[in-house]
Amino acid sequence: MGRTFRRVRASLILSAVFLRELALSSWSVAKAAFARDQQLSPAIIAMPLRLRTDMGIATLANLVSLTPGTTSLHVSADRSTLYVHCLDAADAEAVIAGIRRTFEDTLLEIEG
DSSP states (O other): OHHHHHHHHHHHHHHHHHHHHHHHHHHHHHHHHHOSSOOOOOEEEEEEOOOOSHHHHHHHHHHHHHSTTEEEEEEOTTSOEEEEEESSOSOHHHHHHHHIIIIIHHHHHHHO
16 A cells, blocks of 8 residues: 555656646746747757656656657667757756656656
8 A cells, every 4th residue: 555655646746746847848948939049059868767667768758748848759779768859958967867856756756
């Protein structure tokens, strides 16, 4: 019973975090779209994955794609890397850390 409760709790947290990230990212993309001096640093980032299940990886890829400013491009054949296109990625390590903190850590809890 404890494990199921933790997974349901983590799922609810992930839903709330996604909604927050959706709002924040939408605002950032809107500001970038209407800025007079756009100083964006688009990049494709290779993010090492800690998730191991197909469901966890697919969920992460979809959450990334549903968040404005980022798009999941590809998962490596060995399922160890997610390639992500970012509208503004001046610091690739910061982008990876953000995705880990906001989505992957909670998905790891759900994977159990």
